[in-house]
Each structure stands twice: as C-alpha cells, then as structure tokens.
Amino acid sequence: MGGINPYIAAPEITAATKPFSVVFQNLAEGLKQEVMIDPKKFLSSGSGLPGSLLDIAMALDIDIDHACGGVCACSTCHVVIKSGMPSCNESTDEEGDQLDKAPGVTPNSRLACQCVPDGTMNLIVDIPTWIRHRIREGN
Numbered sequence: 001m002g003g004i005n006p007y008i009a010a011p012e013i014t015a016a017t018k019p020f021s022v023v024f025q026n027l028a029e030g031l032k033q034e035v036m037i038d039p040k041k042f043l044s045s046g047s048g049l050p051g052s053l054l055d056i057a058m059a060l061d062i063d064i065d066h067a068c069g070g071v072c073a074c075s076t077c078h079v080v081i082k083s084g085m086p087s088c089n090e091s092t093d094e095e096g097d098q099l100d101k102a103p104g105v106t107p108n109s110r111l112a113c114q115c116v117p118d119g120t121m122n123l124i125v126d127i128p129t130w131i132r133h134r135i136r137e138g139n
C-alpha cells in the first residue's frame with residue numbers, strides 16, 4: 001500500500017541528500033541493527049512517507065508493524081526516537097492524534113510512517129516491545 005493519505009495535509013519534509021545511519025533497537029529483546037542509508041541509492045519500500053523510518057525499515061527487512069499501511073491512520077508503527085530527533089520533520093496534528101491512542105507514548109514518540117529524517121544526523125530508534133510481540137504472535 002502506498003504511504004500518502006489524501007485526507008490529511010501533507011507534512012513538510014526535507015528529503016535527505018547525504019548518507020546517514022539508523023540504529024533500530026529493542027535492547028530488552030536483544031535487537032540492535034544499524035543500517036546505512038545513502039539517499040542516492042535507497043530503494044523505497046512504498047510503505048509510509050517516502051524516506052520515513054517505516055520506509056527505511058521495510059526496505060531493509062526490519063519489522064515494524066504498520067496496520068494501516070503507513071498512512072497515518074493507526075498507531076501500530078509507534079517508535080521512540082532516542083537520538084537524532086532534530087533531523088526529523090515536525091509531527092503533524094494528525095500524527096499526534098494517532099499517537100494519543102498508542103500505549104507507552106513518550107515526548108520522543110513518533111509514528112515511523114510519518115517521521116522522515118533529513119539526513120543531517122544519525123538516528124537511534126527504539127521499537128517498543130509491545131509492537132515486537134504483536135509481530136511475533138502474528139496478531
């Protein structure tokens with residue numbers, strides 16, 4: 001499914017122009033995977049906004065739940081940005097509305113499908129345990 005919701009305002013995004021890294025992790029479960037993103041070579045997965053954390057994860061076979069297909073209509077792609085938040089686009093009101101429904105929300109929570117890094121910083125991204133359990137149990 002494509003990653004743009006025609007019923008909400010498009011977020012302002014600055015596309016990355018230089019390489020950066022993203023560490024996807026859930027330390028409680030021993031997951032820590034660093035990926036290097038070169039915007040000139042990156043092949044979008046088609047999930048979430050182009051260049052979003054969900055797009056990056058799915059393109060590189062890292063599981064993040066995304067029940068609505070990445071169109072800001074659920075909260076299953078909730079992640080927590082541990083480092084690199086200043087390089088990400090601003091959260092929209094629609095994203096905030098969906099995050100309000102997610103368990104374990106923190107000030108650094110984002111929807112992976114709506115969070116697009118501009119490539120000026122490396123990122124560390126926590127994938128909450130409840131999402132990991134949903135994936136494993138096939139719910």
Ligand code: FES
Binds near residue numbers: 067068075112
């Ligand atoms: S996948 Fe539904 S809001 Fe991100």
